[in-house]
Amino acid sequence: MKKGKVYGVGVGPGDPELMTLKAVRLIEENDVFFVPGKEPKETVAYKIAAAAVPALAEKELVPVYMPMRMDKEEILRQHRKGADLMEEYLDKGKDAVYLTLGDSTVYCTFTYLQALLEEDGYETELVPGITxxxxxxxxxxxxxxxxxxxxxxxxxxxxxxxxxxxxxxxxxxxxxxxxxxxxxxxxxxxxxxxxxxxxxxxxxxxxxxxxxxxxxxxxxxxxxxxxxxxxx
CATH class of the missing domain: 3.30.950.10 (Tetrapyrrole methylase, C-terminal domain)
Incomplete structure (x- = not known):
């Protein structure tokens, strides 16, 4: 089975009207969403995206917890854990979206996961948002x-x-x-x-x-x- 692709989608800084048309389209077209946090619906990125695309509330939300840590080994362990979780869903052959605050190329948590996913043979795509x-x-x-x-x-x-x-x-x-x-x-x-x-x-x-x-x-x-x- 072909592996799914994950999109790292920047949802902008806070105002839902600043989300890009591409971000909105990808949210509308996909069914699985990775959200950085323990409670997806409590995260800033989710709230911005859901305000622009209310249908997001009915889709599958997968929490990818990325805690702030000073210990490098612990950070790497958490990144690996997050990537492994995402791969479980991508192995089912469905594309997915990782929602990230702001822009997906500027100090973005998805960057670390992206590197691990690509090393494991998964396809990724960065979708920029307003910084x-x-x-x-x-x-x-x-x-x-x-x-x-x-x-x-x-x-x-x-x-x-x-x-x-x-x-x-x-x-x-x-x-x-x-x-x-x-x-x-x-x-x-x-x-x-x-x-x-x-x-x-x-x-x-x-x-x-x-x-x-x-x-x-x-x-x-x-x-x-x-x-x-x-x-x-």
């Missing part, structure tokens, strides 16, 4: 970069030192749990700062200055730090 940083820039009505400005996308900024000293503009992701430390880095940089927390979601919050940002900002806090002077 959180593009959506956040649009939300605050500013361009991310212009003319010859570089754009630096950084995860967990608190781990990268105490300076934003490269030319161009910065996007800082996944720094919410260390926001007090990140705010000090932002102050020292002298850059213009905008932050969107939970972009496109019902509890979205926007901050236009470092001093407005709460130290306890949430995990989905996206920071855009831009240079004052631009050489166009």
């Amino acid at each position: 959180s940083f593009c959506a956040a820039a649009a939300r605050v009505n500013i361009p991310l970069c212009e003319w010859n400005e570089p754009l630096h996308v950084m995860p967990a900024m608190h781990k990268l030192g105490d300076k934003l000293d490269l030319p161009g503009n910065y996007v800082l992701m996944k720094s919410g749990s260390h926001m007090a430390e990140v705010k000090e880095i932002l102050r020292a940089s002298g850059r213009d700062v905008n932050v969107v927390e939970n972009c496109g979601m019902p509890d979205e919050k926007v901050y236009h200055d470092v001093e407005e940002i709460p130290d306890e900002a949430g995990y989905f806090s996206l920071i855009i730090a831009k240079e004052h002077n631009r050489d166009l």
